[in-house]
Amino acid sequence: VQLQASGGGLVQAGGSLRLSCAASGRTFTIYVMGWFRQAPGKEREFVAAVRKYDGVRDYADSVKGRFAISRDNAKNTVSLEMNSLKPEDTAVYYCAAKVDHGLDYEGDKYKYWGQGTQVTVSS
Numbered sequence: 001v002q003l004q005a006s007g008g009g010l011v012q013a014g015g016s017l018r019l020s021c022a023a024s025g026r027t028f029t030i031y032v033m034g035w036f037r038q039a040p041g042k043e044r045e046f047v048a049a050v051r052k053y054d055g056v057r058d059y060a061d062s063v064k065g066r067f068a069i070s071r072d073n074a075k076n077t078v079s080l081e082m083n084s085l086k087p088e089d090t091a092v093y094y095c096a097a098k099v100d101h102g103l104d105y106e107g108d109k110y111k112y113w114g115q116g117t118q119v120t121v122s123s
Contacts, residue, residue: 003023021095021114057103067083087123098111
């Protein structure tokens with residue numbers, strides 16, 4: 001499985017951005033897709049995840065109400081709509097995929113990773 005992330009960029013605080021991730025290869029093995037982020041000098045952290053077959057979602061508390069994850073199973077894509085962005089959302093965002101059903105917060109539970117995409121929110 002290969003994951004290709006796109007989107008990101010520079011935005012002012014309060015603005016919006018949309019990230020997308022396209023999966024290719026043995027996509028039938030994927031049950032959950034999610035997003036993580038890593039800011040400079042900080043550990044990688046969970047942002048959001050969605051289960052492919054029932055659409056159940058989960059979010060980190062820090063982004064609840066501001067970010068929305070969605071999936072398009074026909075296109076094997078997952079998107080992250082980010083609204084009301086804050087400077088503390090600045091990070092490299094990574095798309096990830098799991099081969100089991102759990103909506104895990106732990107990055108080690110995700111088998112496949114895409115390249116990161118930079119999101120910078122200016123104050």
